[in-house]
Amino acid sequence: MQYTFIDSIHRIAASQWNALLEDDHPFVRHEFFAALEDSGSTTAQRGWQPHHLLIWQGSQLQAALPLFIKQHSYGEYVFDWGWADAYARHGYDYYPKLLTAIPFTPCRGPRLLGSLDAEQLQGMVQTLQSQARALGASGWHCLFPETTLSERLVSLAAPQRLSCQFHWYNRGYRDFDDFLSTMSSRKRKNILRERRQVAQQGFEFEHKRGEQITAADWDWFYQLYQLTYLKRSGHGGYLTPAFFRQLGERMPEQTLMVQARLGEDTIAAALFLFDQSTLYGRYWGCRAEFEFLHFETCYYQGLDFVLARGMQRFDGGAEGEHKLARGFEPRLTTSFHQRMEPAFQEAVQRFVAGERDEVLAYRDAAREHLPYRQSSDR
Numbered sequence: 532m533q534y535t536f537i538d539s540i541h542r543i544a545a546s547q548w549n550a551l552l553e554d555d556h557p558f559v560r561h562e563f564f565a566a567l568e569d570s571g572s573t574t575a576q577r578g579w580q581p582h583h584l585l586i587w588q589g590s591q592l593q594a595a596l597p598l599f600i601k602q603h604s605y606g607e608y609v610f611d612w613g614w615a616d617a618y619a620r621h622g623y624d625y626y627p628k629l630l631t632a633i634p635f636t637p638c639r640g641p642r643l644l645g646s647l648d649a650e651q652l653q654g655m656v657q658t659l660q661s662q663a664r665a666l667g668a669s670g671w672h673c674l675f676p677e678t679t680l681s682e683r684l685v686s687l688a689a690p691q692r693l694s695c696q697f698h699w700y701n702r703g704y705r706d707f708d709d710f711l712s713t714m715s716s717r718k719r720k721n722i723l724r725e726r727r728q729v730a731q732q733g734f735e736f737e738h739k740r741g742e743q744i745t746a747a748d749w750d751w752f753y754q755l756y757q758l759t760y761l762k763r764s765g766h767g768g769y770l771t772p773a774f775f776r777q778l779g780e781r782m783p784e785q786t787l788m789v790q791a792r793l794g795e796d797t798i799a800a801a802l803f804l805f806d807q808s809t810l811y812g813r814y815w816g817c818r819a820e821f822e823f824l825h826f827e828t829c830y831y832q833g834l835d836f837v838l839a840r841g842m843q844r845f846d847g848g849a850e851g852e853h854k855l856a857r858g859f860e861p862r863l864t865t866s867f868h869q870r871m872e873p874a875f876q877e878a879v880q881r882f883v884a885g886e887r888d889e890v891l892a893y894r895d896a897a898r899e900h901l902p903y904r905q906s907s908d909r
Contacts, residue, residue, distance in 0.1 A: 532651060533587040534658045536598070540564040543585060547592050551644040555785070555806040558633040559597065559641050562781040570774035573634050577769075578602035582629070586647070586655060594645030596655070600666065601630045606769050608637035608849045609674050609694065609866045614879065618669065623872060625669045629659060632674040635769050637696070637849040638811055639864050642676040652683055656869070663871055670870040681865045689867040690876070692883045693890040695897070697852070697859035699834065699845035706838055707831075710858065718856060718902030725823040726831055732821055734798070736832055737790045741783025748788060749776045752800050755816025768814075775802070789832045791817075791824060801829045803836075809844040810837050830857055852897070861897040863890070 537543060545561035557563060564573075564581070573579035584596040603626060604611055618625035631642050647655060659671045673684065685691055704710040711719045739748065753772045760768040779786050785806065791799040799817035803810055815829050830847065837845050847854055855861075868883075870876040 532593075532654055533589075534655075535585040535587065536662065537581070537583050537585060539581055540568055540583060543583075543592070543595070548595060548644070551592065551595055553641070554808075556640050557782060557785045557804040557806055557811070558636055558638055559644060560782065563633075563778070564597065566774055566777040566781055567634055567770075570771045570777055572770050572774045573599065575600070575602075578605065579634055584655070584659070586645070586651075592645070594643060594647050594651075594655075596631055596643055596659075597633070598659075599630045599632070599634070600627050600668070602626050606635040607632060607674060609672075609692065611672075611868070614875070617878070618872075618875065623669070623875075624667070627666060627668045629663050629666070629668050629671040630674070631672065631676075636813070637675060637864075638846055639675045639696075640677055641680075642673055643680050649683070649686075653687060656684075656687060656689070660869065660871070663869075669872065670868065670876075672869070673867040675864050675866065681867075684867045689869055690880045690883050691887075692866045692868060693887050694864050694866070695861050695890055695894050696849060696864055697847060697854040697897075698862045699837075699847065699854075699857075699859045701837060701841075701843050704838060707835060710834070710838065713904060714858070714902045715904050722831075722857065725826055729821070729823050729827040732824075733793050734821070734824065734827070735792050736828070737792065738832070738836060739788045739790065741779065741786055744779050744783075744786065744788050746776065748790070748800075749779060751797060752788065752802060752814075752816065755800055755818065756802075756814050757816070758818070759814070759816040787836065789828055789836075791828045799824055799828050801832070803833060805836075805842070808842055809846055810842055812845070812847040826853075826857065830854070830859075852900075855897060855900045856902055858902060860901060861894045863894060 540561060548561040552559060567573040568581060573581060578601060580600040582598045582600045584598050585592060586594040604615065615625040663671055711722060753775055756768050760766060785804050787803040787805060789801045790797050798819060801815040802813050804813060805811060810833055812829055812833055817824060833845055847859055868879055870879055
């Protein structure tokens with residue numbers, strides 16, 4: 532096996548990279564990484580330096596691993612600031628670190644593209660460890676991998692960290708009313724009331740796909756996106772205006788914008804990506820606050836889209852216990868953290884073991900608040 536690290540996604544042809552993909556998952560396509568890079572959203576200056584790993588068998592590209600050299604922990608959604616502080620207190624540098632993740636996107640999915648057997652996978656991990664030493668990096672992290680890779684990394688004794696998200700699953704529903712029929716009466720009425728109140732305020736919604744999204748739409752959406760970040764965190768968003776335009780140009784068949792309008796004015800919008808089975812809620816923004824507008828634009832309109840297309844899942848993004856009342860179920864996600872400093876590796880293993888019990892308890896408690904009918908309610 533031969534290993535090559537590249538400092539730009541453009542060092543490999545899109546046809547070669549995409550040939551490794553098993554499905555149409557949007558966030559690992561060559562076009563997605565290219566939009567991030569070409570728009571200036573992932574650069575060394577921004578602390579997201581591309582360093583992707585290519586694995587060759589002779590002249591044949593056998594596998595690839597999205598990889599970045601990180602100078603901070605922003606935009607990851609698996610929080611390790613406490614670990615960085617502990618490193619600093621003991622005189623070690625936590626940054627840079629090597630990170631396999633989708634920038635600014637806490638969506639579970641493929642991370643290792645292509646196929647490696649057990650021995651080859653171990654060789655890849657050893658190569659990453661050697662590369663971390665060569666770069667003076669504190670270690671390698673892999674965030675939100677799909678189940679198969681997660682299980683294989685566990686078998687290599689990589690410390691696994693659990694977290695919990697909320698996803699919606701299609702249980703064969705014919706339409707939105709059929710979905711609501713599975714809920715308790717009170718929860719069903721609450722959702723109907725929310726949707727009715729949005730309609731009574733005069734809102735109308737338009738779903739725009741790909742080429743239907745104009746340059747003016749993208750410019751307006753970027754303003755809304757920035758407003759959301761300013762309201763929540765006091766700083767602007769991580770992504771540049773060019774990223775959204777390039778996303779629409781390069782991946783139009785997997786891009787959906789939902790616009791909420793009052794008359795001729797677009798008040799709010801939500802941006803989604805999707806593949807054949809799953810809708811991914813990504814970003815939202817609003818010019819003014821209206822009751823239940825967020826839920827309608829980001830969740831109920833998304834569910835309408837999923838149900839109309841017969842899709843299987845709606846990944847609404849990170850956080851959000853409010854999703855429980857709307858039928859989104861708690862789901863465990865994983866991350867893996869290989870440290871170079873042995874003393875800290877042991878400390879991390881103890882930490883994630885204790886945290887695991889807390890996350891499992893949280894998941895189980897969250898299940899108790901799902902809106903679906905129990906047998907006694909039927």
